[in-house]
Amino acid sequence: MFGTFRSPNAVYFGAGQRAMLGRVVASFGNRALICTDERLAGDPVFRAMVEDVEAAGVHVAVFGRTIADLPLGCIDEAVAEARAARPDSIVAIGGGSCLDLAKATALVYTHGGRPQDYYGEFKVPGAVLPVIAVPTTSGTGSEVTPVAVLSDPDKTLKVGISDPRLIPAVAICDPELTLTCPxxxxxxxxxxxxxxxxxxxxxxxxxxxxxxxxxxxxxxxxxxxxxxxxxxxxxxxxxxxxxxxxxxxxxxxxxxxxxxxxxxxxxxxxxxxxxxxxxxxxxxxxxxxxxxxxxxxxxxxxxxxxxxxxxxxxxxxxxxxxxxxxxxxxxxxxxxxxxxxxxxxxxxxxxxxxxxxxxxxxxxxxxxxxxxxxxxxxxxxxxxxxxxxxxxxxxxxxxxxxxx
Known part of the structure; x- marks a missing residue:
């Protein structure tokens, strides 16, 4: 019998569990960067989640320009936002690209360099800024995985960064957030x-x-x-x-x-x-x-x-x-x-x-x-x-x- 299990420190699952987001984010410090996409950034449910985090005493910066398939330029922009915001944690709210963006941003913000420096397996030199993953789709499973997949214009195919240190610190999985998925x-x-x-x-x-x-x-x-x-x-x-x-x-x-x-x-x-x-x-x-x-x-x-x-x-x-x-x-x-x-x-x-x-x-x-x-x-x-x-x-x- 042999098994391996790597996972977030905590996984919270269930309808309405997004209500704990503010307290979870506050447990990591008083500054946070939230990564999402343009559509979700204007959604009332998303705004309510941001307000919940702010009500917990956390200063929030929102990066709402995640692009599907995660081109390198998108990561560069998010890292620049992180350097300006100086977050204690990064919150990802959205689909797989939003979650992967948060992982890649936490990595580059923490250790410097470029995403290209970390392609492959076991290239992450140490712990990264904590990521709190809040998926809004039921697909990639990125909220619990050690992988960030992105697009590099110098590569024909998508590339990945794989390391257990990329596993989010916390995953909050609220199926109510998927009700509007077409x-x-x-x-x-x-x-x-x-x-x-x-x-x-x-x-x-x-x-x-x-x-x-x-x-x-x-x-x-x-x-x-x-x-x-x-x-x-x-x-x-x-x-x-x-x-x-x-x-x-x-x-x-x-x-x-x-x-x-x-x-x-x-x-x-x-x-x-x-x-x-x-x-x-x-x-x-x-x-x-x-x-x-x-x-x-x-x-x-x-x-x-x-x-x-x-x-x-x-x-x-x-x-x-x-x-x-x-x-x-x-x-x-x-x-x-x-x-x-x-x-x-x-x-x-x-x-x-x-x-x-x-x-x-x-x-x-x-x-x-x-x-x-x-x-x-x-x-x-x-x-x-x-x-x-x-x-x-x-x-x-x-x-x-x-x-x-």
């Missing part, structure tokens, strides 16, 4: 979260050396991540379609947010794999949302990994409510089918061609995907360039049989 965003974010659960649950299982968690941010499949991943799969698969159809149902919103947070915990420790590696070049070429790309790819990646994952896929099927079969192989097939059917039901394209991905780009995308070493090496079945091409070809044509 159906399309709910679907894409939920699909992203489900892929986190699936890829964490089926990640490679490594030798359980005593130093493994000190040598890798993402240690692979383990008993603790499995617990979180499987429960995330159960919750998200049971709530996603209903929440997309009727976003006013707080019970479904709560299950989605809790599932996304658990999936974040799972991949924060186990890590993701081939679907995420392949999405980076696909997303760069098609300019489509991360969640759409990983979800479109996931059934084909599952098909490729089937020989190594039959037992795991059977357990995924059971978690998704698939009627039991006596045969593990049949249940595994049903698990792949259940994932594909759920994604189709919430509007995720079945093929990469529907995303605008062109067949002649398969070779280039496969080669680029192989550069995401932490993801490639985390896959339960070894991956080479030709394997990546095969997955992309099957996903482009919508033909899993190409992987048989």
């Amino acid at each position: 159906p399309s965003l709910t679907a894409v974010a939920g699909a992203d979260a489900l892929t986190h659960g699936i890829e964490s649950f089926t990640a490679i299982r490594r030798d359980e050396g005593a130093n493994l968690p000190l040598e890798r941010v993402f240690v692979g499949k383990n008993i603790i991540s499995d617990h979180h991943a499987l429960e995330a799969i159960r919750l998200i698969s049971g709530a996603l379609e209903g929440a997309v159809a009727d976003g006013s149902r707080l019970d479904l919103r709560a299950r989605l947010m809790y599932g996304a947070m658990l999936a974040g915990h799972a991949f924060a420790n186990a890590g993701n794999a081939a679907a995420h590696a392949l999405q980076y070049p696909v997303g760069a070429l098609t300019h489509t949302a991360h969640g759409i790309g990983v979800a479109a790819l996931m059934p084909y990646v599952m098909r490729y990994n089937l020989p190594a994952c039959r037992d795991d896929y059977a357990r995924i099927a059971a978690a998704m409510g698939v009627p039991p079969e006596d045969d593990t192989a049949a249940m595994a097939e049903a698990g792949i089918g259940a994932v594909a059917s759920l994604f189709a039901a919430v509007g995720i394209p079945r093929t990469l061609a529907e995303l605008g991905f062109e067949e002649e780009k398969i070779d280039w995308a496969a080669e680029q995907a192989m550069t995401a070493a932490r993801l490639v090496h985390n896959n339960p079945v070894p991956l080479g360039v030709e394997d990546m091409k095969a997955i992309l070809r099957a996903a482009h044509h919508g033909d899993p049989a190409l992987l048989s």
Whole structure:
């Protein structure tokens, strides 16, 4: 039995929990920078949260210019705002880009240099300014993860900074904040979260050396991540379609947010794999949302990994409510089918061609995907360039049989 669990110092979950934000922020000092985006900055609920923090005796500066996919210039602007505000903590209120911005800003504000200095794993030299993460979507799980993903104009693909010191100090997860998410965003974010659960649950299982968690941010499949991943799969698969159809149902919103947070915990420790590696070049070429790309790819990646994952896929099927079969192989097939059917039901394209991905780009995308070493090496079945091409070809044509 082997497990690794890295997490915020505190996670507060539940409807209305945003009301504690002021007291939480005040516990870190009397100055705070709040990172959000332009839309949320003008929202009455956001303004009420800022007023709550101010009422707790905290001087607040708001950076409301977060840009999706987090370009380097956005981080530079936020760091400049932090240097002017001299905060004791940084509060992130918003989706994944807002949360990642707060992490990257805390890092550069604390240790100096540029974000580029910290690309990769275990490059953060020490503790960073505390981050309080308040997600408003149920998708990335960034409120509990050690990762900040950003866009560098000198890089073709997105890049990441991965270090346990980037895990927020506190996460406040209030599903009421997701009630205004439109159906399309709910679907894409939920699909992203489900892929986190699936890829964490089926990640490679490594030798359980005593130093493994000190040598890798993402240690692979383990008993603790499995617990979180499987429960995330159960919750998200049971709530996603209903929440997309009727976003006013707080019970479904709560299950989605809790599932996304658990999936974040799972991949924060186990890590993701081939679907995420392949999405980076696909997303760069098609300019489509991360969640759409990983979800479109996931059934084909599952098909490729089937020989190594039959037992795991059977357990995924059971978690998704698939009627039991006596045969593990049949249940595994049903698990792949259940994932594909759920994604189709919430509007995720079945093929990469529907995303605008062109067949002649398969070779280039496969080669680029192989550069995401932490993801490639985390896959339960070894991956080479030709394997990546095969997955992309099957996903482009919508033909899993190409992987048989």
